[in-house]
Amino acid sequence: MKLGKFKIRIKHGSTIGAAVLLLLLLSLGAFPVGRAPALGAFLDPAHGVWALARNAELPNDASDVVPTLGSTVEVRYDRRGVPHIFATKEDDAYRALGYVVARDRLFQLWLQTMAASGRLTEIAGPRALPIDREMRRLAIPWSAERKLALIDSTPETALLARAYADGVNAYIDHMSRDELPLEFRLLGMKSVPRWEPINSLLLFNRMGWTLAYIVPELDRALAASRVGPVAAASLFPENSPIQEPILPNGRRAPRFDFARLAPAGAADSVGSQTLIAALDDFAPASTAAAASGRDEPRIFASNNWAVAPRRSANGDALLAGDPHLELSLPSIWYEAQLVVPGQLDVYGVTIPGLPGITLGFNRDIAWTFTNTGADVLDFYMEKVDLDLHPTKYFVDGAWRPLEQRIERYRGPHGEVLAVDTLYFTHRGPLRQENGQWLSMRWTVLEPSNEIEGFRLAARAHDVDEFQRSMGKYFRSPAQNMLVADRHGAIALRSTGRFPIRPGGGSGFTIRDGTTSASDWRNYLPVEFAPQARDPDQGYLASANQQPIDPRMANYWFGGLYETWRAMRINQLLRADSAMTVDKMRRFQTDPGSAFADLYVPYFLNAAQRAAAHPVADVDNAKLAEATRLLAEWDRRYTKDNKRAVLFDIAYAELVNRTWDELLAPGTSPGGVARRVVTPSSEVLAELLADSTSDWWDDRRTPRRETRDDILAASLVAALDTARARYGDPSKRGWTWSRVRHVNIWHPLRLPSLSALDLPIQGGRATLNPSSGAGIFGASWRMVVDLSSNELKAWGTYPGGESGNPASSRYKNYLQDWLDGNLEPLVTPRWIPELSAKETSSRLTLRARE
């Protein structure tokens, strides 16, 4: 082209290419493609994702306005990044707590609320509909609204919940666009919805769903559908076959209440199938998946123990706790200290969104929880007036009106994806399943005010005051609350609502809804709840085992229990009357296993007998080698252990070979074995004591197997599997650290924001349990020395305080957690006690500029 005196050579080919590229880049810049965000705003170094690097670390000094503050609040972050809040009024301290939690965990706050309120479809579209329906049909939002109404009538709690919301909203209102968390950017969001006090109640309810949605009825019904109701009751007993209860029963060893399991009978196809169809839809998606072998079972286990001064080396009461939950990055917990001189001085961990310290200590007491696993949920068969659109239900010869609620599920653009009509009886939500109308009563949905319980507990001066506060206000999810004080008292009580059913009956049956005689009579008065204080044995421990020895109990306390960790911690505590903080720290990651201690001898003895009397199907040379290798195992799940893997696989083989009666119909002999349900390892241990039980016979084979046949075959199969997966037993492949990993996922399941494949000490049923996909574990570890002079504490959790993945505080605690180390927790009484050296950042919150 010629233009005046210039000649410009323009290649048309490259210009067309440039035009195409321009259109492509403009499109990629402006619009999201698939799961990738719009690249322009994302990559922009001024305000895009890179801006998060500028905000990754806390500034040395910052200030902000929280309009509703009564007076200025000072916040000091220590070297671990933990905020210490110094206020002159209690509600101001909780305002500041809301602010600092939002500053570090804004996306987590929002996502948890969306999940609890059944609104994930607004983020993820129709694929989240089943999860949202579960939340709403279980009436989690309905119940939160009722609880909010109750809280509104309690001035102190209402003030506190509102104060917390004010703090969160002050941060949201004043946050610059550069501070918008990464996850919001990925979702294409430019602003964050404000926080409402009801969100805290939604989170409480969600915690109830996590810890107290226990449906033993379903397990029994599933078993009965294959082996009949009598055998099912035997496989899923009301009481644990191994008794090492929380309440000391005067014994110095566990008691094995082993009995013969009732033989498998004819499948109860009619009754059980109706029950299953009805209950299956009530069960959480994850539980249903686990029951059918499709997914990882949920393992919500926890440990806590305390020793009295006479059993500690320094004469102080010592307390330890480590709640086990599904791990996540950022963590479920957030560490903080709140100081209001003369009123409040509490340190511990809070669940982001909950206005209070959940587990922790003040200057006088320390407390920690484990889950009771109690069955606090029942079903009732109801009669309604109209099957299609019921308006009334029938009770005691009269029709009562049903409460109705319309639930709309919206998509990311506000479009309505689905509409449900929910019905409620006086018991709770009502649903039609398989032609039957079932209502549900669940303690989690009942009006309660746990926030007030936590508020008062944080101010308690001794064990009694703590127990009074929690006893009065804490209702669900019921917890084994362990508390110790500086005066040397230790106490543990299962606290929460436990239903008293008609006739003292169990929760295993679906009751007749047409009569009020089926209704719960009351709740167990707190003075009758399982509890112990300063026991003769000098210590208390709970690890999700059955709370009361059934020989001592006059009240049936059914639920889901696990005994192995309780056996191990009791063994350790009994053996040492000079306990120290460091020993308790080591116990939290103790590699020993009561489970292996019981099972391994059975394997070895069976192998010896099988060697003496060879079995046709078992390769004796392999059996000899497997036996030798297993005998070499010290029964410890240390990272460098090379034999734990053999036992782990052998146990899985044993389960598969033993419970063939529970295989789902249609499972072909060569196909993947899917059990409808799997009895507990305690029940399998019970069966081990009965060498000739019919349950040992593998019905898929022509001959009749005995216990030893199955054990020997399992061991040989385990050796084959281990060789195939990990190579030669003498090689590194068998090392436990290469086999057992913990995986801590980000809530959006993004690998680059997660911490994956981390080797860990611990295994099946150890005090630091890890199995399956490794997604569950100790979510917080704490040890407290309740010295009469000055209380001292240590703690850590898998993650860090910040939710910003660029921050050095995102997972700075992780290595200590993996190594089983605890950090000393800094607890200044007032600002000057936190030296400049120990201070990493300062924040001043004022009522006005």
Added chain:
Amino acid sequence: MTPSHRRRQSRRLPLAAVVCGALVALGAWLIGWWIVPLAALLATMIWWERENIAMEVMWGAVGGWFVLLLIDSLHGRTWALARAAGGVVFLPWGLLFPVTLLFAAGLAWSMATVTQLVWARIEMKSRNRE
């Protein structure tokens, strides 16, 4: 273009690149990533007669974003961010850095190339009319 003309051009201050870079670095605080095509458009309209204007604008945009990335890096957490956020958009090993600069480069170059052609035609028509 003669060799001497080419030499003369190469010695000339890359003014378009400097201006474009400054525009990008400053304008990003106001209008975000849209400043890149906008700055490329403006710079090319001004210096459309320069043969290598597209490349100059491209380097200017890259320079502008690079300066901004340097500012982001002052706090020392960009590498951690690159690995975390890069993984989210399927970019391993900190490739988010080069991809960010490539995005700016591609956007600026393509906008400049297209603009140069369009603007040259407009100019040609208006001069022909004159």
